[in-house]
Amino acid sequence: MSLILSRNGHLAPRRIDLFSEVSRELDHAMNNIFGHDFFAGLSKKGRGYPLMDAIRTDKQLVLRYTVPGVKSSDLNVEITEDDQGRLLTVSGFLHEDYLGQENQYQIRELSGQEFRRVVRLPSDLDDKDPITTLKDGILSVSFNLAKATQPPTKTKKLSINEG
Numbered sequence: 001m002s003l004i005l006s007r008n009g010h011l012a013p014r015r016i017d018l019f020s021e022v023s024r025e026l027d028h029a030m031n032n033i034f035g036h037d038f039f040a041g042l043s044k045k046g047r048g049y050p051l052m053d054a055i056r057t058d059k060q061l062v063l064r065y066t067v068p069g070v071k072s073s074d075l076n077v078e079i080t081e082d083d084q085g086r087l088l089t090v091s092g093f094l095h096e097d098y099l100g101q102e103n104q105y106q107i108r109e110l111s112g113q114e115f116r117r118v119v120r121l122p123s124d125l126d127d128k129d130p131i132t133t134l135k136d137g138i139l140s141v142s143f144n145l146a147k148a149t150q151p152p153t154k155t156k157k158l159s160i161n162e163g
Contacts, residue, residue: 065139067139074093075091079127079155085120093115132158132161
């Protein structure tokens with residue numbers, strides 16, 4: 001916590017949200033690497049879930065998402081096209097089973113929730129046959145790098161292999 005001067009000239013505490021600062025820096029770095037609006041469509045409300053890693057090699061880009069407890073039937077992975085390029089959307093629903101114990105809860109913060117994460121894809125990816133797998137709560141979407149610019153994709157729903 002740091003101190004700042006309030007309107008009347010007195011010192012007042014000011015909270016510093018370190019996570020927000022780090023998140024802004026990460027967004028800036030990813031935008032520099034992958035181009036403008038890498039995290040397109042990500043609202044502050046949904047920021048951070050599902051958590052994502054982006055791993056790029058000379059031959060492919062792998063996006064990995066943490067989705068513990070989510071079944072492949074409750075996941076939707078799509079590639080869409082907008083006026084600025086391609087977007088990968090990972091969305092789904094995490095169910096919470098309560099087994100009829102509704103009256104026993106004193107505090108209940110765990111519940112079913114919908115989630116959605118949208119990532120702008122770099123232009124040098126081949127989106128013809130990405131490999132999508134779900135294993136041990138990790139959803140992986142692997143793209144080969146394209147040898148030439150790919151034609152636009154309108155909408156393409158990806159099937160998820162359980163491994």
